[in-house]
Amino acid sequence: MSVFEGFLSTSETLAAFSEHHFVDAMLRFEAALARAQAQVGLIPESAAQSIVGSCKVELFDVAKIVRDSGRAGSVALPLVKSLKEAVGLFNADAVAYVHFGSTSQDVIDTAMALVTREAVSLVQADLAKAAQALLRHAEIHAITPILARTLMQPASVTSFGLKCVGWAAPLVRSRDRISQAARCALNVQLGGAVGTLAQMKGQGSQVRRHMAEALGLGDPGATWHTQRDEWVALGCELGIMVGSLGKIAKDISLMGQWEVGELAEPSEPDRGGSSAMPYKRNPVAAMAALAAAERAPQRVAALLQAMSQEHERALGAWQAELGEWPQLLMAAHGSVRALAGALPGLQVDAARMRSNIDRLRAELPRDAADEWFDPALAVPAGEIALAQALVLQARLNPPQLAR
Structure with missing residues (x-):
């Protein structure tokens, strides 16, 4: 944010789009994804619990995630990498299910x-x-x-x-x-690599619906x-x-x-x-x-x-x-x-x-x-x-x- 944005905008909107708040919103997506996939039997409940428990923004170096995004080409890549590392500290078996079937x-x-x-x-x-x-x-x-x-x-x-x-x-x-x-x-946006949700074995629409309900967003019915x-x-x-x-x-x-x-x-x-x-x-x-x-x-x-x-x-x-x-x-x-x-x-x-x-x-x-x-x-x-x-x-x- 430049020094001039402060008096031309508001503190609330600046906070909403801040690095910390946006990373927190991304973690809310990851937690909702894991919960929804466990609900339909795509991933183990224990894995979902480990992922959800790790989706707390205070556990992450937000500044580093943002810095690394330029090199990665997306802020999602360093976020997912950091989330996998955090999940792996407590449940190595759950790492494979982080961000499962989703994309940046x-x-x-x-x-x-x-x-x-x-x-x-x-x-x-x-x-x-x-x-x-x-x-x-x-x-x-x-x-x-x-x-x-x-x-x-x-x-x-x-x-x-x-x-x-x-x-x-x-x-x-x-x-x-x-x-x-x-x-x-x-x-909610959920389509996987090319919009087919192929990795979700026909459960993708149910996962999206559960996520929409959990996050309070609309379910568009498609990618x-x-x-x-x-x-x-x-x-x-x-x-x-x-x-x-x-x-x-x-x-x-x-x-x-x-x-x-x-x-x-x-x-x-x-x-x-x-x-x-x-x-x-x-x-x-x-x-x-x-x-x-x-x-x-x-x-x-x-x-x-x-x-x-x-x-x-x-x-x-x-x-x-x-x-x-x-x-x-x-x-x-x-x-x-x-x-x-x-x-x-x-x-x-x-x-x-x-x-x-x-x-x-x-x-x-x-x-x-x-x-x-x-x-x-x-x-x-x-x-x-x-x-x-x-x-x-x-x-x-x-x-x-x-x-």
């Missing part, structure tokens, strides 16, 4: 699904918080008049409530789509080594979410300029300061979201590019995807966390919004001022805002079915 991509893809599930859960929680904050502002400011701007110029009067609904709606839709994409993408569509679809949805957050951040930063003065991020000690100009209050939440919006498209493009994978196992493309994926999640959560923290305390200057309208009206012919810039135009905009806010609230908080 099986353990790495499944581990990536496990840590991604944690990161997506963080994203979804903050996405709901950001959307809720916007809908609250929409209710409070349903009929607060504000200039609508098209092509960066005043266009008419709308309401700040309707503007907030317009910001919230894509976030609510993204939350729904990310949930659906995650359900499709977060699956997806070079079938990256569901996985990349999740990445695309995260990229779209970041774009929507970037749009909100761009609007807030423009409305927060001194010359406009309609919005400001929360005022807190040490927030948005300047090393040279102590009087400044920089919009740091908008900055983080805009930085993510600059970075995420390249990450998503790299995922799409990496879909052109050769035959049953990719040479380079899958490995490129592995490098890009955590960066996308880090940017995505950094973006949504920044706005989720700032939006509830967003400072709305309704008086400045009105004065900007009045100043423009004074410079226009009376007919144009009354037709396009009458503050009363905020009332019908507010009615639309409240109606749409109710719909979005229902999507965010669906009624619970009675038990």
Whole structure:
């Protein structure tokens, strides 16, 4: 991690994709594999117990495993080697059953699904918080008049409530789509060398099903080594979410300029300061979201590019995807966390919004001022805002079915 990733991402997402946590997820795969194979009689129960007992990350030199991965061409190879050594200390007969019938991509893809599930859960929680904050502002400011701007110029009067609904709606839709994409993408990977699970003697589908249940992942019913569509679809949805957050951040930063003065991020000690100009209050939440919006498209493009994978196992493309994926999640959560923290305390200057309208009206012919810039135009905009806010609230908080 570079020094700059810390303030553009979050400690939780950085921890989820840390070396230690990823190796732990790989060991969870190996333990689940051994348990499942013992359940269907593929390996002895004693061997499974020895393997499971050794799958504890604190027993391993994680830094060495990661260092050795460059030479091996995969982090799975030094991990499996170390696991066999650990198992052999207690049960030499069980060593032959470590990683039995599996392959490097099986353990790495499944581990990536496990840590991604944690990161997506963080994203979804903050996405709901950001959307809720916007809908609250929409209710409070349903009929607060504000200039609508098209092509960066005043266009008419709308309401700040309707503007907030317009910001919230894509976030609510993204939350729904990310949930659906995650359900499709977060699956166990188990296919063996070429996807046939030949070493498992017809028990492979049962093993995969048991593993999915144990790990809380989906059972895709087949191997997806070079079938990256569901996985990349999740990445695309995260990229779209970041774009929507970037749009909100761009609007807030423009409305927060001194010359406009309609919005400001929360005022807190040490927030948005300047090393040279102590009087400044920089919009740091908008900055983080805009930085993510600059970075995420390249990450998503790299995922799409990496879909052109050769035959049953990719040479380079899958490995490129592995490098890009955590960066996308880090940017995505950094973006949504920044706005989720700032939006509830967003400072709305309704008086400045009105004065900007009045100043423009004074410079226009009376007919144009009354037709396009009458503050009363905020009332019908507010009615639309409240109606749409109710719909979005229902999507965010669906009624619970009675038990």
